[in-house]
Amino acid sequence: MWIGWIEFDVLLGDVHSLKGKRAVIRPILADLRRTTEASVAEVGDQELHRRAEIGVGVVASGADRVTDVLDRAERLVAARPDITLLSARRRIRQSDDD
Template sequence: MFLGSIVFDVLLPGDSRSLKEKRSYLRPVIAALKKFEVSAAEVGDQDRHGRAQLAVAVVASEAVHVREVLDRCERLVAGRPELELLSVKTRLISGEDLD
């Protein structure tokens, strides 16, 4: 078993001046990520209007599959024209490391 996670630090458009506007940008991105059968959520900078941290987690029996899914997620977020991707942190953990 392998666990993978990826955290995106993103800059939102200048017109996202309220938390409601911020959520209107993030909601469709999170929904698109979940189509890859992952867990996805906003996990940081929740009170900042122009910034967000999104995280994705995936579990699979093979590390290759976990990496492929995380790569697809990264391409999706990087390809969103309304977001500026500032940084990406990826982590892969073997189930044996959890013992």
């Protein structure tokens, strides 16, 4: 079994409140869930208005499948015109790794 995850650090556009932030983040999370069929959540910077950390996690039988899903997620986030992708950190591990 292979486990992979990617964390995106994003800068939001013209957002002045947490309510405005949710309005921007919610559709991004929904798009990621729909297109990757992976687990997706806002995983950090919840108290900041213009920054967000988004995590995507996937489990599959092969490393190629995990890589494909993480690549798709990164392309989707990078292509969003309403945010700026500051960084993407990814990890892929096999279940029997120590």
